[in-house]
Amino acid sequence: MSIISYRDALNQGLAEELQRDSNVVLMGEEVAQFKGSYKVSEGLLEKFGPSRIIDTPISEAAFSGLAVGASMMGMRPVVEFMFWSFCYVAFDQIFNNAANVRYMSGGLINVPVVFRGPANGGTNVGATHSHTPENFAANTPGMKVVCPATPADAKGLIKSSIRDNDPVCFMENTILYNLKDEVPEGEDFIIPLGKAKIVTEGNDISIIAHGKAVHTAIEVAEELSDKHNVSAEILDLRSIRPLDQEAIIASVKKTNRALLVEENKPFCGVDAQICFLIQDQAFDYLDAPIARVSAVDAPQAYSKSLESVQLPGREKVLKAALNIL
Amino acid sequence: MEGLHHDTNLEPTTAIPDAKLDGKEDNIIDEQESDLIPTDKDVDFALLPVNQDLSDNDKIDLYDQMVRIRRFEERSLRAYQQGKIGGFLHLYIGQEAVAVGSVSVLGKDDHVITAYRDHGHAIAVGMNMDECMAELYGKKTGCSKGKGGSMHFFAPDKNFWGGHGIVGGQTPLGLGIAYALKNFNKQGSCLCFMGDGATNQGPFYESLNLAALWELPVIYIIENNGYSMGTAEGRHSAGDPLARRGESFDISWKVAHGHDLYEVRSVVQEAVERAHQECKPTVLEIITYRYRGHSVADPDQTYRTKEEIEEYKTNKDPLNLFKRKLIEENVLSEERALEIDKSAKDEANASAEFASESPFPDADELMDDIYWETDNPEKRSSEGRIFFEVP
Ligand SMILES: Cc1ncc(C[n+]2csc(CCOP(=O)(O)OP(=O)(O)O)c2C)c(N)n1
Ligand SMILES: [Mg+2]
Numbered sequence: 001m002s003i004i005s006y007r008d009a010l011n012q013g014l015a016e017e018l019q020r021d022s023n024v025v026l027m028g029e030e031v032a033q034f035k036g037s038y039k040v041s042e043g044l045l046e047k048f049g050p051s052r053i054i055d056t057p058i059s060e061a062a063f064s065g066l067a068v069g070a071s072m073m074g075m076r077p078v079v080e081f082m083f084w085s086f087c088y089v090a091f092d093q094i095f096n097n098a099a100n101v102r103y104m105s106g107g108l109i110n111v112p113v114v115f116r117g118p119a120n121g122g123t124n125v126g127a128t129h130s131h132t133p134e135n136f137a138a139n140t141p142g143m144k145v146v147c148p149a150t151p152a153d154a155k156g157l158i159k160s161s162i163r164d165n166d167p168v169c170f171m172e173n174t175i176l177y178n179l180k181d182e183v184p185e186g187e188d189f190i191i192p193l194g195k196a197k198i199v200t201e202g203n204d205i206s207i208i209a210h211g212k213a214v215h216t217a218i219e220v221a222e223e224l225s226d227k228h229n230v231s232a233e234i235l236d237l238r239s240i241r242p243l244d245q246e247a248i249i250a251s252v253k254k255t256n257r258a259l260l261v262e263e264n265k266p267f268c269g270v271d272a273q274i275c276f277l278i279q280d281q282a283f284d285y286l287d288a289p290i291a292r293v294s295a296v297d298a299p300q301a302y303s304k305s306l307e308s309v310q311l312p313g314r315e316k317v318l319k320a321a322l323n324i325l
Numbered sequence: 326m327e328g329l330h331h332d333t334n335l336e337p338t339t340a341i342p343d344a345k346l347d348g349k350e351d352n353i354i355d356e357q358e359s360d361l362i363p364t365d366k367d368v369d370f371a372l373l374p375v376n377q378d379l380s381d382n383d384k385i386d387l388y389d390q391m392v393r394i395r396r397f398e399e400r401s402l403r404a405y406q407q408g409k410i411g412g413f414l415h416l417y418i419g420q421e422a423v424a425v426g427s428v429s430v431l432g433k434d435d436h437v438i439t440a441y442r443d444h445g446h447a448i449a450v451g452m453n454m455d456e457c458m459a460e461l462y463g464k465k466t467g468c469s470k471g472k473g474g475s476m477h478f479f480a481p482d483k484n485f486w487g488g489h490g491i492v493g494g495q496t497p498l499g500l501g502i503a504y505a506l507k508n509f510n511k512q513g514s515c516l517c518f519m520g521d522g523a524t525n526q527g528p529f530y531e532s533l534n535l536a537a538l539w540e541l542p543v544i545y546i547i548e549n550n551g552y553s554m555g556t557a558e559g560r561h562s563a564g565d566p567l568a569r570r571g572e573s574f575d576i577s578w579k580v581a582h583g584h585d586l587y588e589v590r591s592v593v594q595e596a597v598e599r600a601h602q603e604c605k606p607t608v609l610e611i612i613t614y615r616y617r618g619h620s621v622a623d624p625d626q627t628y629r630t631k632e633e634i635e636e637y638k639t640n641k642d643p644l645n646l647f648k649r650k651l652i653e654e655n656v657l658s659e660e661r662a663l664e665i666d667k668s669a670k671d672e673a674n675a676s677a678e679f680a681s682e683s684p685f686p687d688a689d690e691l692m693d694d695i696y697w698e699t700d701n702p703e704k705r706s707s708e709g710r711i712f713f714e715v716p
Contacts, residue, residue: 062497062531069501092494105479106470107694165697194709242709
């Protein structure tokens, strides 16, 4: 174990997979010489050379599609989006081509490609740079979607995503890049997709979250315990699709209360699906309505004062928890 | 022919990159006219080495392929009219020499990808009529097990990567196939076919830039049939010819006639050679024509005249022209041509029979072929729920 940042954990994971499999390449804007817009790929160019770490022009549609085409031929390209917000200009390549080619070919063609980059609000960059598209990526059969919240998960999950034979959308968070925590060493450390993590065990309420919302949940759980004598269980989903439904249902059956927290927008957001699953699978176990806190349903605002209201903050989540206790 | 300028103006209006690279800017105009714009008047393509190398049997086989494509499609049209085939059916009738000529110059590391008008390419790469017709019928025995349909045929074992329904959406994929070939150190190429309408999609230009910048062996073949659905080229595209658009990226380009199989072979072979020897892209524009509506659902009454169609059929039908040539060359007899035609019809009828008798996929097959992992459950490494509603 060593204590490293989320950024360095991603870097390690990428380096290990590039080392392990010569079919892996990393491409995107500024990933090579510039070392990555968020320095995630620092040092990789020096280590693997320009044929493996590839700077692209600002052509998301072309390099996303190129990666899909190359993956159909047996390569394992990792595409970095400077922001997931920029995937929209490559939508057709990701959601028509990457996600559908296997199906439309009757299973003859695999598409082992990874699209990764940050997908978060909260950095005062306005609506065009603050999208959280995990819900609509997960709405696409054929696609897998991962949202790591910690350095260890970032490393373990990027490695699994690269080894995965299906297309994966891997959504990071610029605010978490500097977060430091223990990360297991060694090439063999991987975390399977689709496995949630119980961050804190508890008995009175399940707080279910993904991405940065997990850290908000942790703060709220501490306060619930310190000031309200409530024992909250925190479940970090880690993967959106596949989804660890068993872990969700098991936790809710134990605590009989569910609070869903996400930085995704509310309408048709990830937690809308989870809400359905809970009432479908654990209705009789619920002692209160399912509570949910998502981002405020407006385009992401620029101003700090507005944006801090927009994302699910500690106060709001705490209030929602107390409401169903 | 109003609005149809695709067949009348083949001359590039500015310098061509080949000449530029040679540093011969001074006599560009002369070079262009003599070298770059092949016309059936100037050159007898039959005499070029690429065509001289063909044996009599090779030539008959090429003719046979074109006839098979046409008979297959005519049979599929009947099946559509009988209600056996649903959805869209985009027929390639009239354009056969483009796919057959292009594919005929390819070697083992050359690949093909195209748009939704894909039956001709599929048969040209060697897919059989049964699997193709069954796919149109939505049957389990179809090449995509009934999950792709007319627009989405695939045969990766034959280096054929589809069959893509979004106009221009395949242009970055073709680029990626070429990229992978280069990465794997193969001396190969990827022919990426597209329509004239598809040249107006943004990803095409992003792809051209990358193809030139990274020197990728992709060959964009614009099958210019004059129309993007009901919009004639003159109404959808500024600048002429379309292939010239490659020039701003310093990509070699050429315009050729698609009714002459020999001409198609010669220009595609030259581009494949460039891909193999220099690992560089090419844009080819091949002038052709479709006889049927955009799709079978198009009544074909709003944007062109019957006379225009008849004119092409009479004077430029690729099958008739090639047949005539082969007869002149004493390679083919009328009798043999009739036999070829009959056998193609029989084969097409048999494929319709095969498709008709084949079972439909079962409801639970709906969930197959989505993820590699769920098709290989014993090798699955992820956990958790992956499907959220199953039949
Ligand atoms: C992105 C997109 N827009 C529109 C369509 C509908 N559409 C299908 S084919 C077509 C015309 C394309 O013409 P062209 O590229 O010339 O190819 P052709 O049909 O002549 O082979 C249109 C508009 C589509 N499939 N995809
Ligand atoms: Mg067209």
